[in-house]
Amino acid sequence: MIAGPGVPHELAERALRLAEAGVTSGEVSRVAARLGGTAEAEAVLAALERRRGSPLPAPAAVDALRGIGGRVELVGAPGYPARLATLWPDGGAPLWLFTRVDRDTGDLPQGPAVAVVGTRTPTAAGIDMARWIGRVLARAAVTVVSGLARGIDQAAHEGALAAGGATVGVLGAGLDVDYPRGDGPLRARVAAAGGLVTELPCGCRPRAWQFLARNRIIAGMTDATVVVEGRSRSGALATAQRAAEQGREVYAVPGSPLSAASAAPNELLRDGAIPVTCPDDVLSGVQVPEHGHVGPEGDETPARRAPPRDALAREVWDLLGAAPTDPDALVRATGRMAAEVLGAVARLVTEGFAERTAQGIVAR
Known part of the structure; x- marks a missing residue:
């Protein structure tokens, strides 16, 4: 069928x-x-x-x-x-x-959705930001939508997957085409966690104009679009412009005016986009349901758990996902003293937000 x-x-x-x-x-x-x-x-x-x-x-x-x-x-x-x-x-x-859609329901996720997009040649900070946004949105039962391109798009998908949330990939080729080449395992994970979408038939190879057309679908499927990084006249900028034309909110991550990777978000900010310095800047503008949602495996989970009250503990918690994270990585990411970070981890474990494993710290 x-x-x-x-x-x-x-x-x-x-x-x-x-x-x-x-x-x-x-x-x-x-x-x-x-x-x-x-x-x-x-x-x-x-x-x-x-x-x-x-x-x-x-x-x-x-x-x-x-x-x-x-x-x-x-x-x-x-x-x-x-x-x-x-x-x-x-x-x-x-x-x-x-x-x-390889989920048990066979249907694309319902509920709030946010597009997280950006350049294929990101900075390390851009990758970290996209993963962070994807992870926190997914924890709040917001579906993360992106284009599965290498760089910012894949980082956003990976963040959502690490949180066990829903994510949808919108393709610029047919569903059966291996593009980007060799990324089939990630596409399969996205199909199982939310779904893959395209307007192009099987066998249709990628062409430049198809990605510009694809961007209107990414924007149109979501309540808001976040541009993490992107160059002038980029696909990410085009996606944000389509979102604005469609009456959807546009968010952008500020960056150095000396960085070509931040040209698109900085241009959007000049035009009135909402600045994003942390994922909560996006969540505050998205209507998150109070009831539970069906996770990728069909289990009922809370839509949005109240975050830790302590500011540092909350920052550390936002960095955690389903994959173990080394405490040294948390120290580097937060820029805080090791003792402070370990203390925050201890509070998270005590309050049931995190768990220590032999491989590192994981979110609960």
Whole structure:
């Protein structure tokens, strides 16, 4: 079954054939605009088929999508991301999405979501910041959305995974394409923790314009976008600009004016973006549910645990994840004396926020 919830199989196959035939998002938008009104998915598919001629059946494409556990989601159906659907048809939302969700529910995460994006050539500080933001957002039951590119994107995904939270990767290629090459294990972990999303059919190789188109999906699926690092005229800057056009909040991490990696966030800050010096700056603007949420393994967990009251203990706790962290690394990251950090760790352990293991300190 390649059809998502509420999508008739026949419509799913028609969408897949049109995607295989090379129908672009721009073409879809033009056809939808001519139809006017709500432009229901079936009517747009029919109009595209009249314009193109009904594409031939594509059994190989169906088999490829089915082989990786992928599904077709159409706008207006229950499995289509709700925030993105509000941008149809005038705001650039895709008519169709191809998704791979390896969670028990088979559905993309619901609830608050934040995009964390940035450059493929980050500084060490940028990587640390992206992981920190991803980890803290995930602990608060906020889904972390990014593009799975090496650098800031992958660091944000890894932070969310370390916290055992939900994260979604939006791809600029087909679901079955190994891009970035060799990063299949990370894509599999993201698929199991939240899901993979693309508007491109299986077998579609990455091209530069596809990543710019992909950015509107990242922004559209989320309540806010955070730019950690990025150069002028970068994809991260384009994502933030799309978020602003869509009426979503834009956050940026301030950086040195002498650093090319901070050109994009600094430009956004000049234009009115909200500055981010710690993850709580983002959380304070996102409506986090009070009830529990279903974690990646289907277990019910608290949506947001009250953080430690002590400031240093809270800083150390934010640095911890599911993977053991060496105390020396905590000392370096905080810039505090070893005795102070070890004291904070002791308080976290006593209060049930952390646990000592033979390999290091882990969050609980």
